Amino acid sequence: MIEKDFIPSAYELKITEGKVSYKSPSNIALVKYWGKKENQLPQNPSISFTLDACATTTQVFYNKLPKPSDDFSFELWFEGKTKDDFKPKIKTFLSRIESYLPFLKEYHFKIETSNSFPHSSGIASSASGMSALALCLVAIERQLNPDISDSFFLKKASFLSRLGSGSACRSIEGDIVQWGNHKNTKGSTDLYGIKYPYEVHDNFKNYYDTILLVDKGQKQVSSTVGHNLMHDHPFAVQRFSQAHDNLDKLITIFKNGDLKEFIKIVESEALTLHAMMMTSMPYFILMKPNTLEIINKIWEFREVSKTNVCFTLDAGANVHVLYPENEKDVVFQFIKDELIAYCENQQYICDRIGFGAKKL
Template sequence: MRAEDFILKNYNSSIENGSVKWSSPSNIALIKYWGKRENQIPENPSISFTLSNCKTITEVTYTKKETSDFSFEVHFEGKKNEAFEPKIRTFFERVEDYVPFLRDYHFKIDTANTFPHSSGIASSASGMSALALCLMSIEQELGADDTLDYFNKKASFLARLGSGSACRSIEGELVVWGQNESTESSDLYGIKFDGDLHPNFKNYQDTILLVDKGEKQVSSTVGHKLMFGHPFATQRFAQAHDNLAKLKTVLESGDLKAFVKIVESEALTLHAMMMTSIPYFILMKPNTLQIINKIWEFRVANNSNICFTLDAGANVHVLYPENEKDSILEFIKNELAAYCQNGHFITDHVGNGAELIKK
């Protein structure tokens, strides 16, 4: 589909008020998206596991108004939060051509996370996807006749304009974003992985080790901009295409050893891009490196399929198949939790995507 296919042309603006509520998960990229062009178009394709427990729950109440300006208020975890307003305004400005009813109503946005905000878990992905889904439900309330396929694609399209990775949080288990030759995909929205997923990767586990719960050292927006003129950008983008093609074969064959190699290499490459940019950043903490080395030691000693991945921060996502859950959780509790801030970690697993709570 093209961007113009998502423009809402007819809707019933006489509806006075209403309320919708969605829960949308975070996701963890296996092939990393890093670098983007204008209008949130990715420089390279990515694929991610959709999570289950780490999610944002957002309720949007809308009330008819007379003025033509954007009108909204944001409440985060029960308290009014003006810090979020600039990002929401920017989002509204980007999507208003596709959801023109934004200027017809005042919106009260009540949102909360099940995980620490700005802690290296993709809160922008879950938050912007939840908001995009609420807007799509409002679009339906106003008379738009959306099929499920169109609904999900447009929700992903809108979410992308708020946060690139948010387009991968609408559905599950695996979502691809970014045009490439190896899978069905689009630069405009995320699409469910079209391969035949091997049982080895069903209900895959992700335990998130919270090494640093503070604000990220570098925002994703700043980080992506560092790829402009990066000396290794061209090679990195080509590598992502190649790794996605390899990973598709791995996900279909069930080759866990090959999965580990690709996923860990992608995580380290992401951080290598940050360390070799101008300005340069080291986002890992000493405890991040301690955890990685412990994981490598455990994998060799136990012939395990445990591996790690990282987003653009210090926290570590520990990935492993469900049949190793008991032994790996014991390892995490006994040896890795000590490297987490206040011993805090979150157990999660691959989920099926967003859920409508109230309409």
């Protein structure tokens, strides 16, 4: 599909008011997206596990205005309170998607949203938040045009999510989602995420992710700034090539269930992401001393226990501890005994692979 396919023709129905609700999860990238072109298009393809427990629930109430507004008419409530400091981001998002949802200025929207995890926990909520909102808005469009098919609905929701937050396009479906053109992945595109189309061994079903909250503070650099620093990065070309190569390797790894090779790719990708930040100009370090302590503890435990526990990182200090379902008891005991001492206020979140957003 191409972008213009998401621009609708005239709607069949007229609706004056209503309500839609969606719950959409976060995701954790295995091959990282870092660096973007115009219109939130990725410089390299990425792949992620969709999560389950870390999710945003959004309800959108809509009422037809007496006449179309010159601007977007909306109010935003976050966990029961008005949240005006979120409004500029939502307004930017609505501006980006207006040509694909031409009804937006014909209604007043009341957006009520909440997270299953603390907002200040250092867990990125843009993926779950933007995907939940996009799903609600496409659901409103479907009420105006009931002929929209299920497959088109999911593609459009992912396409619009991307315009709010790049990684949000990987939160619509599950359990493994790929985003970005990759010559060896059938159906891959920069425009939206797709369900991973190839065989996946049982070793990767029901994977666990325990998120260790090392630092719950505001990141010292926004993702947008970080992505833009890749434009003149001395190692950008090599990094983008590496992501393609790692996706090629994962096709074989996912098929044959090779957990040792999976660990090499996932941990290398996490460290490469941070290496890109440390070698950009300006440069920055988002890992904290306790991040490194946790990584070293995981390496030591893996060597001694012969388990397949590994880590990955987002663009921050928190550590995602990944492990297969058949090792969950021994690994979780290790996490409780050895790792939560390095978390801020000993806080962590237990999660696992999920299967995408749900209509409520």
